[in-house]
Amino acid sequence: MSSALQTLLQNPAIWRGDEQARVQLPSIPTGFAELDRELPGGGWPRGVVSELLTERSGIGELSLFVPALANLSREDGWLMLIAPPWIPYAPALAARGIRLSKLVVVDTHSDKDTLWAAEQGLRAGNCSAVLAWPAAINERSLRRLQLAAEEGGSFGAMFGAAARAAPSSPAPLRMQLGTRQNRLAVRIVKRRGSGRVPTLLLDVERNRAAAPMPASRFRQPLAHAGA
Amino acid sequence: MLWAAVHLPDLSLQLRLRGTAAPGPVVIQDESHRPRVLSCNDAATGLGIRPGMPVSAAFALAAGLHLFTRDPEKEAKALRGVALWAGQFTPTVSIASGNEVLLEIGGCLRLFGGLRQLGGRIRANLRELGYHAVVAVAPTATGALLLSRAGIATSVGDRHELRRALAPLRLRLLDQPADTIATLAGMGVHTVRDYLALPRDGLARRFGQRLLDEIDRALGHLPDPRPPFIPPARYATALELPAPVQETEPLLFAAKRLILELAGYLAMKQAGVTQLRFEFEHADRSATRVAVGLSAANRDAGHLITLLREKLATVELPAPVETIRLIAAETRPLGSSNRSLFADQRPAAEDRWRVIEHLRARLGADAVYGLEMFPDHRPELALRRVPAGKAQDGDCDLYRPLWLLARPLPLKADDLLPQADGPLTLLDGPERIESGWWDDFDVTRDYFVARDDSGVKLWIFRERNDQKNWFLHGLFA
Numbered sequence: 001m002s003s004a005l006q007t008l009l010q011n012p013a014i015w016r017g018d019e020q021a022r023v024q025l026p027s028i029p030t031g032f033a034e035l036d037r038e039l040p041g042g043g044w045p046r047g048v049v050s051e052l053l054t055e056r057s058g059i060g061e062l063s064l065f066v067p068a069l070a071n072l073s074r075e076d077g078w079l080m081l082i083a084p085p086w087i088p089y090a091p092a093l094a095a096r097g098i099r100l101s102k103l104v105v106v107d108t109h110s111d112k113d114t115l116w117a118a119e120q121g122l123r124a125g126n127c128s129a130v131l132a133w134p135a136a137i138n139e140r141s142l143r144r145l146q147l148a149a150e151e152g153g154s155f156g157a158m159f160g161a162a163a164r165a166a167p168s169s170p171a172p173l174r175m176q177l178g179t180r181q182n183r184l185a186v187r188i189v190k191r192r193g194s195g196r197v198p199t200l201l202l203d204v205e206r207n208r209a210a211a212p213m214p215a216s217r218f219r220q221p222l223a224h225a226g227a
Numbered sequence: 228m229l230w231a232a233v234h235l236p237d238l239s240l241q242l243r244l245r246g247t248a249a250p251g252p253v254v255i256q257d258e259s260h261r262p263r264v265l266s267c268n269d270a271a272t273g274l275g276i277r278p279g280m281p282v283s284a285a286f287a288l289a290a291g292l293h294l295f296t297r298d299p300e301k302e303a304k305a306l307r308g309v310a311l312w313a314g315q316f317t318p319t320v321s322i323a324s325g326n327e328v329l330l331e332i333g334g335c336l337r338l339f340g341g342l343r344q345l346g347g348r349i350r351a352n353l354r355e356l357g358y359h360a361v362v363a364v365a366p367t368a369t370g371a372l373l374l375s376r377a378g379i380a381t382s383v384g385d386r387h388e389l390r391r392a393l394a395p396l397r398l399r400l401l402d403q404p405a406d407t408i409a410t411l412a413g414m415g416v417h418t419v420r421d422y423l424a425l426p427r428d429g430l431a432r433r434f435g436q437r438l439l440d441e442i443d444r445a446l447g448h449l450p451d452p453r454p455p456f457i458p459p460a461r462y463a464t465a466l467e468l469p470a471p472v473q474e475t476e477p478l479l480f481a482a483k484r485l486i487l488e489l490a491g492y493l494a495m496k497q498a499g500v501t502q503l504r505f506e507f508e509h510a511d512r513s514a515t516r517v518a519v520g521l522s523a524a525n526r527d528a529g530h531l532i533t534l535l536r537e538k539l540a541t542v543e544l545p546a547p548v549e550t551i552r553l554i555a556a557e558t559r560p561l562g563s564s565n566r567s568l569f570a571d572q573r574p575a576a577e578d579r580w581r582v583i584e585h586l587r588a589r590l591g592a593d594a595v596y597g598l599e600m601f602p603d604h605r606p607e608l609a610l611r612r613v614p615a616g617k618a619q620d621g622d623c624d625l626y627r628p629l630w631l632l633a634r635p636l637p638l639k640a641d642d643l644l645p646q647a648d649g650p651l652t653l654l655d656g657p658e659r660i661e662s663g664w665w666d667d668f669d670v671t672r673d674y675f676v677a678r679d680d681s682g683v684k685l686w687i688f689r690e691r692n693d694q695k696n697w698f699l700h701g702l703f704a
Contacts, residue, residue, distance in 0.1 A: 056681070056683070057702070057704070058630065058683045058684075058685075058702035058703075058704050059681070059682065059683050059704070060683075060684075060703070060704055061704060062629045062630065062704040063629060063703070063704055066629070076579065077579070078579070078582070078583070078615075078616070084630075085630070086630035086631060086632055086633070086701075086702065087610075087630065087631040087632070087633055088598060088629065088630070088631075089606075089610065089627055089628055089629055089630060089631040089701060090598040090599060090600050090609075090610035090618075090621065091600050091609050091610060091621070091623040091625065091627045092623070092627035092628055092629045093598075093629065094600060094620070094621040094622055094623045095622070095623040095624065095625065095626075095627060096629075099620045100597065100598060100599050100600070100618040100619065100620050100621055101597070101616065101617075101618050101619065101620050103597055103598060103618065104583065104595060104596070104597055104615045104616065105595075105596055105597070105598060105615075106586055106590065106594060106595050107590070107593075107594045107595075107596075108590060108594065113589070113590060116589070117586055117590065120582055120585055120586060121582055121586075124581065124582035124585075126578060126579040126581075126582060127582060179681055179682035179683065180682075181682075182678065182682040183682070
């Protein structure tokens with residue numbers, strides 16, 4: 001009986017709920033081993049739109065993608081940043097290994113244009129990554145983008161505010177980003193394969209000046225200058 | 228030698244019809260004092276209008292018909308367009324008459340996969356251009372012309388077959404004076420077969436060498452040289468619409484005809500277009516100009532149409548359009564594309580500009596750009612915008628934030644320490660930047676890396692002037 005069960009369980013069509021499915025998905029390593037372990041395919045998935053819900057901007061959401069973007073900039077395709085909230089600072093991107101010749105920034109005036117541009121980029125098949133910052137995104141647009149990403153095989157990331165996120169989403173990968181203990185807290189809300197994951201704390205910044213400066217070192221010259 | 232003759236019957240009428248999908252009754256009249264109907268479309272025929280009828284009678288049948296006068300000059304121009312387009316198939320193209328173009332296709336059959344394939348392709352592409360053409364293929368140019376004039380869209384491979392195919396044709400298809408044909412008809416000689424039954428020397432004495440020569444050329448007994456068509460240096464075409472339109476879709480329908488024609492010309496020139504200009508002419512105001520710029524030379528008709536579609540979506544036409552003019556303002560050499568041997572899903576290298584051009588066409592050329600580093604110590608000047616894809620790779624060993632604010636944001640300071648929704652913790656600094664005293668953008672700042680109470684790393688600076696104000700300049704994100 002038990003051997004019959006074993007044979008049955010070896011059927012590849014059967015997936016056991018207690019293990020994460022190791023799916024063969026074309027993926028790009030994120031550059032963070034602990035995150036790669038939790039993502040089906042072992043990295044940012046290609047041909048998929050990921051939804052990134054941030055508690056607030058500037059917490060490290062771009063740094064999370066920088067290692068992958070640096071790798072992708074070695075490929076042929078474009079890295080497209082659509083409607084970024086601030087100026088992508090070219091010297092910092094170059095310092096982190098991103099080839100600026102592959103970078104394309106797209107400014108838009110409306111969410112309609114942002115989503116349209118993202119769809120074109122994802123569908124084109126020659127953008128290795130499309131990152132977009134729409135003010136709001138609805139389920140229908142996400143579904144369109146997901147289809148476009150499947151067609152083009154590109155890696156897409158849509159950033160949005162966690163506060164305004166819809167309860168459900170057609171995006172196969174959905175993450176919530178926040179800060180805990182001065183580190184980026186990544187919670188995988190939804191992924192292909194399996195269920196809940198503990199929140200990961202990542203050091204996405206280049207490790208520099210992690211500890212506060214001694215106040216004396218800073219205060220003294222200022223006080224002097226102010227006097 | 229193998230010649231394909233392209234015969235375009237009722238060319239003036241065709242020119243009026245090719246710009247629209249749903250024409251009303253259209254009638255072409257001759258230029259005489261009392262004009263008669265030269266040709267008319269199906270919609271007009273359905274109303275009882277027939278060629279040869281006085282125009283006044285046609286108007287009595289259909290008050291709302293679109294009437295145009297035949298314009299041989301426009302016909303000739305359009306025919307040159309067809310000849311240019313045909314250059315993509317063969318280097319030897321010749322304009323044979325006012326509505327006929329000859330293509331020597333013997334040398335390029337193998338390239339296009341045989342006679343059937345090539346003939347089918349020429350016919351299908353002509354249909355896409357909006358022309359109804361009779362395409363006949365024969366070993367002699369004159370023979371092919373006679374067949375196409377007779378409306379026989381056939382392919383004849385050798386001379387024996389050609390003789391059989393030509394035999395039933397009427398002699399009035401020949402380029403002979405009308406009285407010659409009339410005299411022959413009076414003798415009971417109506418077809419090529421009748422003619423061939425008569426003795427040559429008698430015919431020569433009666434009608435001169437010209438008649439004999441034409442038939443001999445058709446049968447391949449005499450050489451039949453044709454003057455080659457020489458393309459002009461600058462490409463421009465125009466299409467007049469049968470009725471003015473203002474909506475985008477009908478305009479695109481007509482523009483597509485022109486773009487396909489251009490694509491054929493570009494294929495012949497082994498060139499791609501980098502600057503394309505459309506002029507939409509209105510009845511009583513100056514034309515609306517629409518320029519389409521491309522990052523890399525391209526001759527893909529589908530892509531050019533997409534770009535025009537996006538561009539038209541952003542342009543407001545002030546009035547209905549009567550004529551569309553297309554000018555290839557700038558062309559560049561472009562090698563023919565290699566088909567890949569293995570089914571390769573990845574788009575070719577030249578395709579990579581496509582998406583950029585597509586975005587630029589809708590969002591504007593300035594909205595899509597690349598960024599590169601610029602050697603300046605002032606942070607806001609250390610990068611500059613360049614056309615997308617033209618940026619230089621750079622390297623930087625300074626510690627800089629990923630996001631830069633377009634304009635530094637003033638911060639409140641409390642007890643000389645900056646605040647941003649709460650106290651900031653300084654992590655690193657100061658990095659002193661002093662530069663620009665020479666160009667009116669004087670920067671004297673001390674930069675610090677700071678962290679706010681929610682853990683976000685900020686790049687802030689304090690001005691070293693009298694105010695000592697704090698500003699937020701970037702986020703490490």
